[in-house]
Amino acid sequence: MARRSFSVTDLPGFSTVAMMVFAALYAPMVVLVVYSFNQGQSPATWEGFSLDWYRVAWANDEVKNATVNSLIIATCAAILSTALATLAALGTTRRKGFKGQTFIYAMINQPLMVPEIVTAVALLLVTAAIKKSTGYTGLGYLIVAHAAFCIPFAYLPIRARLEGMDLTLETAAADLYASPWQTFRRVTLPLLAPAIFAGAMLAFVTSLDDVVITEFIKSPGQDTLPTYMLGQLRRAMKPDVNAISTALLALTLVLLSLFYLLTRKKD
Amino acid sequence: MKRTLTVVAMLMAGTAAHADGELHLYNWGNYTSPDLVKKFEEKYKVKVTITDFDSNNTALAKVEAGGSGFDLVVPSAGFVKIYADKGLIQELDLSKLPNHKNIDPAWMNVEWDPGRKWSVPWQWGSTGISVNTKDYGGDINTSAIFMDPPKELVGKINVVPEMGDVLALATMYEGGKICDDDPAVMKKVRDALIAAKPKWMAMDYSTVEKMTKHDYSATVDWNGSTLRQRLAVPEIHYGYPKEGYPLWMDNVVLLKDAPNAENAYLFMDYIMEPENAAMLSAFARYANGIAGSEPFMPDDMKGAPELYPPAEFKDKGHFLTVCTGKALEYQTAIWTELQK
Amino acid sequence: MATLEEEAEVQSRRNAWLLSAPALVVLFAAAAGPLIIVLIYSFLTPATYGNVEWIFSLEGWKGIVFQHDIFSDNLVLADANLVIFWRSVKLSFITTVLTFLVGFPTAWFIATRSPRARALWLFLITIPFWTNLLIRTFAINQIIRNEGVLNTLLLKVGVISEPIRLTYTDTALLIGMVYVYLPLMVLPLFATIDRFDMRLLEAGYDLYANRWQILRRIILPITRPGIIAGSILVFVPCLGAYVTPRILGGGKNMMIGNFIDLQFGQGQNWPLGSALSITLLIIVTIALLAYVRTIGGENRHG
Numbered sequence: 001m002a003r004r005s006f007s008v009t010d011l012p013g014f015s016t017v018a019m020m021v022f023a024a025l026y027a028p029m030v031v032l033v034v035y036s037f038n039q040g041q042s043p044a045t046w047e048g049f050s051l052d053w054y055r056v057a058w059a060n061d062e063v064k065n066a067t068v069n070s071l072i073i074a075t076c077a078a079i080l081s082t083a084l085a086t087l088a089a090l091g092t093t094r095r096k097g098f099k100g101q102t103f104i105y106a107m108i109n110q111p112l113m114v115p116e117i118v119t120a121v122a123l124l125l126v127t128a129a130i131k132k133s134t135g136y137t138g139l140g141y142l143i144v145a146h147a148a149f150c151i152p153f154a155y156l157p158i159r160a161r162l163e164g165m166d167l168t169l170e171t172a173a174a175d176l177y178a179s180p181w182q183t184f185r186r187v188t189l190p191l192l193a194p195a196i197f198a199g200a201m202l203a204f205v206t207s208l209d210d211v212v213i214t215e216f217i218k219s220p221g222q223d224t225l226p227t228y229m230l231g232q233l234r235r236a237m238k239p240d241v242n243a244i245s246t247a248l249l250a251l252t253l254v255l256l257s258l259f260y261l262l263t264r265k266k267d
Numbered sequence: 268m269k270r271t272l273t274v275v276a277m278l279m280a281g282t283a284a285h286a287d288g289e290l291h292l293y294n295w296g297n298y299t300s301p302d303l304v305k306k307f308e309e310k311y312k313v314k315v316t317i318t319d320f321d322s323n324n325t326a327l328a329k330v331e332a333g334g335s336g337f338d339l340v341v342p343s344a345g346f347v348k349i350y351a352d353k354g355l356i357q358e359l360d361l362s363k364l365p366n367h368k369n370i371d372p373a374w375m376n377v378e379w380d381p382g383r384k385w386s387v388p389w390q391w392g393s394t395g396i397s398v399n400t401k402d403y404g405g406d407i408n409t410s411a412i413f414m415d416p417p418k419e420l421v422g423k424i425n426v427v428p429e430m431g432d433v434l435a436l437a438t439m440y441e442g443g444k445i446c447d448d449d450p451a452v453m454k455k456v457r458d459a460l461i462a463a464k465p466k467w468m469a470m471d472y473s474t475v476e477k478m479t480k481h482d483y484s485a486t487v488d489w490n491g492s493t494l495r496q497r498l499a500v501p502e503i504h505y506g507y508p509k510e511g512y513p514l515w516m517d518n519v520v521l522l523k524d525a526p527n528a529e530n531a532y533l534f535m536d537y538i539m540e541p542e543n544a545a546m547l548s549a550f551a552r553y554a555n556g557i558a559g560s561e562p563f564m565p566d567d568m569k570g571a572p573e574l575y576p577p578a579e580f581k582d583k584g585h586f587l588t589v590c591t592g593k594a595l596e597y598q599t600a601i602w603t604e605l606q607k
Numbered sequence: 608m609a610t611l612e613e614e615a616e617v618q619s620r621r622n623a624w625l626l627s628a629p630a631l632v633v634l635f636a637a638a639a640g641p642l643i644i645v646l647i648y649s650f651l652t653p654a655t656y657g658n659v660e661w662i663f664s665l666e667g668w669k670g671i672v673f674q675h676d677i678f679s680d681n682l683v684l685a686d687a688n689l690v691i692f693w694r695s696v697k698l699s700f701i702t703t704v705l706t707f708l709v710g711f712p713t714a715w716f717i718a719t720r721s722p723r724a725r726a727l728w729l730f731l732i733t734i735p736f737w738t739n740l741l742i743r744t745f746a747i748n749q750i751i752r753n754e755g756v757l758n759t760l761l762l763k764v765g766v767i768s769e770p771i772r773l774t775y776t777d778t779a780l781l782i783g784m785v786y787v788y789l790p791l792m793v794l795p796l797f798a799t800i801d802r803f804d805m806r807l808l809e810a811g812y813d814l815y816a817n818r819w820q821i822l823r824r825i826i827l828p829i830t831r832p833g834i835i836a837g838s839i840l841v842f843v844p845c846l847g848a849y850v851t852p853r854i855l856g857g858g859k860n861m862m863i864g865n866f867i868d869l870q871f872g873q874g875q876n877w878p879l880g881s882a883l884s885i886t887l888l889i890i891v892t893i894a895l896l897a898y899v900r901t902i903g904g905e906n907r908h909g
Contacts, residue, residue, distance in 0.1 A: 009719040018716035028746030084630035091626025112843040113891040118884035122641030131334030148637035156836035157798040198794040209740040220291035221316035231296015231319030469857030599874040607687040
């Protein structure tokens, strides 16, 4: 008789659902990768293997430029917003309720509540005024704007984790005469790391997908991949964007695998 | 700390520098031939940046807010006048545009810019009906294809979600004119559209893909888009609705606060060279409005039925204007009702 | 003694504000501040060709609930607007529930792996989201098309005898929205489940609880903050969704996001668009405050 070991963490059906979710998540990715090697003009019918679209994408400065912009903005915005969100989460959790707490919550969640188009129009007016008076037209506007709407995405997972975190460890550290900074560095931060990582991921992804706000406040030459594609929406969509996305995906995979292997060695 | 600041400042300055020899073009996405841009850059040693927009309204809002940093914008016909009325563009110095004489006479004294003092042609086209004749053999030169679909096409029709174009077609189908403000006509338009909608499959932009894959059998579409479809599937044909169909032209205008006006003139003149105008067309797949560009066009576009309306339908095309007041109110209300 | 405690409380409050200040500054500059402009705009008169004229008017606000019947000039209920609002709320709610139903098991699965494998699974869940949203949406369309991967597979296996028509239905839209917003549910859930003390489960089983009771009585209550965080992160952006309804829903039915966009774009009625946005903001704020109250209340009692 086969004996299955009983594990308390097993819940019936959960693993099956998880596997189906992963399969469903990757199905469109597979389609994307396969079609990036498609020979035909149409992004929809399979007409044989070719690397043509990679050549086309490589030669297309607009696409390359958009990819670089997307990555710069998303990286900067993710770092900035996660840092700010971590501080805010430390400030707003694990203390007695105080006057103004609700206000802070509301402020932090505010970007979630407003349709993008509204923030976009409002930001257009503000940034235009600043651009006119300072003459500065760099990526800074986009980075700050993206950081702002990424804050709630980074904040919520960090706060969710902090809220149930055991205070005793920190109290113990303080009892052992650790300075508040040491306590934070050695106790709180390591415990918080998965949530900070999750928050940064969410922020990055959110920034990478933004269309409307970027469309309204970008300066010349600041198209990102989404705004580039939005511009194409009305014309025929060309598969070179598939190629770029696949390349981006491959790059991500390489970087993440490296990161994974490096952290694994340390364990 | 200081070093970090310098790095940050350098990062931010990266795109801010306005070196000599730059040109900032603000255009519809996937509409500017990269080959032409490369040729221009090599000839004049000017670095061209192209930035995309996806609607006239977005582009206008952005330019109007000021400080956009663009030199040239490519708005559609009706919008040229709005730019001029709002004082956003400058009158062209024709002495800097020797190729101005190449503008096809038909496109010289246009209603939105008589004498072409404010704008030069980019591309032009029409909005009509694309039908896969494998599925429907009847008359395709009519808006009835989507307003009162034949039974072969019911449930297989797409309508591009473009308020101005769709309402222009529908209004002319019901006997009105573009931007009609006659309540009796507009009421008929509303009722007809609401009755037709259940027979449509979608209101979507990606017509080239869906028509060639046979997801749709017919769609309201732009002529250049249908040209692409026909080159892939020969049975797809473009219909010019005999009840009337909208014409449009996108035009290059020079912004008043253009940082690189001289280069902008070079570019405008450059694209009015017949050979270069043909390059624009070869990429965007529309006609260009420059006389003498025909011989330079790619073979599959020479004499293409989508680009050159047959004589009998020629006078059925009417230029799209930007509606205001009551006419606009009708349009928005009908459009909302239609998509609720 | 009391003074010491009071002092500590003052100190704690000051720290709270100091730590939150940088985030608040950025949020004010780039998100909340500009909204004041929107509020002002909602009380102005639309200018021709978009933008506003600086003349006070309440038409924008009236336009949300009432409209002049365009043909008879009577003031009537703007039922189209209400239908659009209702549809958005309904679809966003269903999306939130669906993402929770598939997201919770997934997050649980990831959080209960060994620490090493956990990192791997976490990467696996985020990788698909490194691709552009529009491309992902188009890819989903490829899969659910009549002759798409899904139908071909189901036909081959013999589950169905003719293709299911999914394209441009609310089902397609829901599939797309669940796909797009899934990580926003999974990651906060993972962050809470990850620090969940599994010994509680042992204790539960020791007391002869069955799995369902364990799930309902122990796991769900303790992971509540994560569930709430995830639900907010999914529900609210869904309400303002713009791209997905347009591509997967076939664009035949608007959601609030598209409707507001119409006012700022071709509709050229910025005051109405502003008023609609503020209304949406108020609705969501009320819902959120209610949320915060409930969690806050529970924390105080527990």
